[in-house]
Amino acid sequence: MSMAVSVNRLDERWSRFVWLAGLLLASLVAIALVVGISVGIGDMPIPLATTFAAITNKLGWTSTELNRIHETIVWDYRLSRALVAALCGAGLALAGAIMQSLLRNPLAEPYVLGISAGASTGAVLIVILGLGAGAVSLSTGAFAGAFAAFLFVALLSNGARGGADRTILAGVAASQLFNAATSYIVTTAGNAQQARDVMFWLLGSFGGVRWPEFFLVSVVVGLGLVACLFYARVLDAFAFGDEAAASLGVNVGQTRIILFALTAVMTATIVSMVGTIGFVGLVVPHAARFVVGPRHSRLLPACVIVGAIFMVLADIASRTLIPQQTLPIGVVTALVGVPFFSIILYRMQRAS
Amino acid sequence: MSIKADNLVWKIGAKTIIDGISFAAEPGKVLGLLGPNGSGKTSLLRLLARLKRPHAGRVMLDDRDLATFRRRAIAQRVAFIEQHATTNANLKVEDVVKLGRFPHRSMLSGWTREDDAAVGEALERTGMSAKRLDAWQSLSGGEKQRTHLARALAQSPRELILDEPTNHLDVHHQISLLRLVSSLPITSIIALHDLNHAAMFCDRLIVMQAGKVVAAGQPEEVLTRDLLREVFSVEAHVEPSPHHSRPHIHFAR
Numbered sequence: 001m002s003m004a005v006s007v008n009r010l011d012e013r014w015s016r017f018v019w020l021a022g023l024l025l026a027s028l029v030a031i032a033l034v035v036g037i038s039v040g041i042g043d044m045p046i047p048l049a050t051t052f053a054a055i056t057n058k059l060g061w062t063s064t065e066l067n068r069i070h071e072t073i074v075w076d077y078r079l080s081r082a083l084v085a086a087l088c089g090a091g092l093a094l095a096g097a098i099m100q101s102l103l104r105n106p107l108a109e110p111y112v113l114g115i116s117a118g119a120s121t122g123a124v125l126i127v128i129l130g131l132g133a134g135a136v137s138l139s140t141g142a143f144a145g146a147f148a149a150f151l152f153v154a155l156l157s158n159g160a161r162g163g164a165d166r167t168i169l170a171g172v173a174a175s176q177l178f179n180a181a182t183s184y185i186v187t188t189a190g191n192a193q194q195a196r197d198v199m200f201w202l203l204g205s206f207g208g209v210r211w212p213e214f215f216l217v218s219v220v221v222g223l224g225l226v227a228c229l230f231y232a233r234v235l236d237a238f239a240f241g242d243e244a245a246a247s248l249g250v251n252v253g254q255t256r257i258i259l260f261a262l263t264a265v266m267t268a269t270i271v272s273m274v275g276t277i278g279f280v281g282l283v284v285p286h287a288a289r290f291v292v293g294p295r296h297s298r299l300l301p302a303c304v305i306v307g308a309i310f311m312v313l314a315d316i317a318s319r320t321l322i323p324q325q326t327l328p329i330g331v332v333t334a335l336v337g338v339p340f341f342s343i344i345l346y347r348m349q350r351a352s
Numbered sequence: 353m354s355i356k357a358d359n360l361v362w363k364i365g366a367k368t369i370i371d372g373i374s375f376a377a378e379p380g381k382v383l384g385l386l387g388p389n390g391s392g393k394t395s396l397l398r399l400l401a402r403l404k405r406p407h408a409g410r411v412m413l414d415d416r417d418l419a420t421f422r423r424r425a426i427a428q429r430v431a432f433i434e435q436h437a438t439t440n441a442n443l444k445v446e447d448v449v450k451l452g453r454f455p456h457r458s459m460l461s462g463w464t465r466e467d468d469a470a471v472g473e474a475l476e477r478t479g480m481s482a483k484r485l486d487a488w489q490s491l492s493g494g495e496k497q498r499t500h501l502a503r504a505l506a507q508s509p510r511e512l513i514l515d516e517p518t519n520h521l522d523v524h525h526q527i528s529l530l531r532l533v534s535s536l537p538i539t540s541i542i543a544l545h546d547l548n549h550a551a552m553f554c555d556r557l558i559v560m561q562a563g564k565v566v567a568a569g570q571p572e573e574v575l576t577r578d579l580l581r582e583v584f585s586v587e588a589h590v591e592p593s594p595h596h597s598r599p600h601i602h603f604a605r
Contacts, residue, residue: 013551048519104439104440105485106440112430210418230459230460233454233457233459236447236451236454236461237451239439239441239443239450239451240437240438240439240448241437241439243398243403243434243437244434246403246423247401247403247427247430247431247432248427248452248454248455248507249423249424249425249426249427249428249454249455250423250454251423289442292443294443294447295447330570347539
């Protein structure tokens with residue numbers, strides 16, 4: 001009897017492992033496919049087969065004869081952009097899931113701690129007021145601004161001891177303050193063109209990202225994912241609140257500080273690179289939770305995969321919706337995301 | 353001795369909430385904590401579970417200061433059930449009970465047979481086995497409380513701390529929960545409002561008023577007419593119940 005039970009258990013584990021491995025493989029194929037499609041789209045369309053051949057050539061796996069121009073376009077311009085889009089989607093979704101769990105609030109998202117507002121203030125200080133006299137790039141300014149906002153929130157919410165509600169209120173206050181500062185600078189010092197530039201940057205754009213950006217964001221998001229997965233079980237323990245987590249043996253203060261700082265670094269890196277892309281960090285975790293359930297060891301990888309695919313698709317849409325023009329990516333994530341999210345909300349209602 | 357409080361003091365700002373409390377819980381017995389609203393019951397329980405740190409005095413766990421334990425080490429033997437703990441996550445009963453194994457697992461270790469057995473036994477004891485795959489959101493108040501108790505039992509505790517666990521339950525669920533707790537072979541400390549339930553199910557009682565212990569002992573020693581008048585401001589007659597021989601309180605109309 002007990003033999004039969006243990007064999008059953010083993011069988012169960014094995015089939016679950018196969019199932020998970022298959023799912024992971026399918027997700028990777030899906031990501032590769034959307035990235036391939038994204039690379040093919042542009043002023044000069046490139047077939048999917050050519051794209052993959054160009055990539056395997058460059059990696060030294062194959063040596064297919066290809067059009068040199070195609071190869072250059074794929075490798076030097078479009079592939080890095082598509083991969084950065086995927087990583088940014090993954091990072092924002094991951095940060096959003098962490099925030100929603102730690103703050104126990106379904107409306108929490110990566111910018112809830114005022115990071116986007118801080119980044120925009122940092123950006124306008126560089127672009128409009130010319131701070132740093134050209135030596136400091138817009139990205140650096142945005143990163144510094146984002147982190148200033150995060151520290152402000154941490155101070156205002158009394159470090160980690162403040163509790164979820166206080167943290168959210170502090171984040172709202174920080175956002176208001178930094179947005180006001182941004183508006184003040186734009187309206188008093190900027191000209192119309194500068195205001196337009198800042199506006200465009202704020203709404204997000206993958207234009208101009210190349211391999212250096214890819215390496216930076218892949219390291220940050222990669223390490224972020226590993227660290228968050230390490231905390232997956234701890235995040236599960238937060239389901240009934242801070243006090244319940246503490247009574248299960250979680251060091252609540254330390255966990256909050258580490259995970260907030262981790263999400264702040266991920267979000268600030270992404271924002272300073274491609275602007276404040278909204279909606280992904282809010283919606284993808286809900287969609288992923290609807291599919292794989294609330295346990296973080298599954299939820300976090302699911303967020304990364306869904307976030308990556310969603311963002312690459314949004315990038316494709318931003319370049320194809322209007323001919324000869326690229327829409328800001330933040331506009332597309334919201335325009336595409338809201339109808340999609342409405343369907344999930346509707347189905348959630350029916351399921352409960 | 354399992355849990356002992358030694359001259360505990362705890363304040364919020366300048367206000368003293370717990371004012372020099374000492375007592376000892378006997379191993380394997382149920383210790384009831386009584387007192388009017390705001391007398392400091394919840395605060396005392398939080399100090400005992402180390403969710404708050406005392407400003408003076410200490411809590412001893414088997415003659416060792418609780419302050420010297422690591423958080424996880426405390427959670428491996430002391431389980432705490434707080435009031436109204438709920439979640440908006442879409443968890444199953446089983447998921448909630450599995451949380452109780454958290455302190456016994458290292459960060460990356462897998463789910464063991466021992467974990468499985470502890471969860472199964474906890475579900476069995478609390479009568480929640482049949483509902484193990486039900487959604488938390490779909491449970492009644494009594495089932496939610498039993499699930500919390502199952503989660504606490506999955507922690508394999510030697511001490512169980514419960515903060516008014518019978519609040520909002522109907523009378524059937526109140527009695528069955530208390531009967532279950534008093535049948536467990538572990539030390540329980542339980543804050544209660546219902547004096548008759550306390551008399552029936554607790555081995556010893558502590559009565560608190562304004563952060564101090566005003567009476568302690570066996571139910572028949574503690575629950576007297578004078579005490580009820582002074583601490584709870586009610587007129588009542590107390591006599592041994594002909595049915596279970598514990599004191600029974602008849603409140604005056």
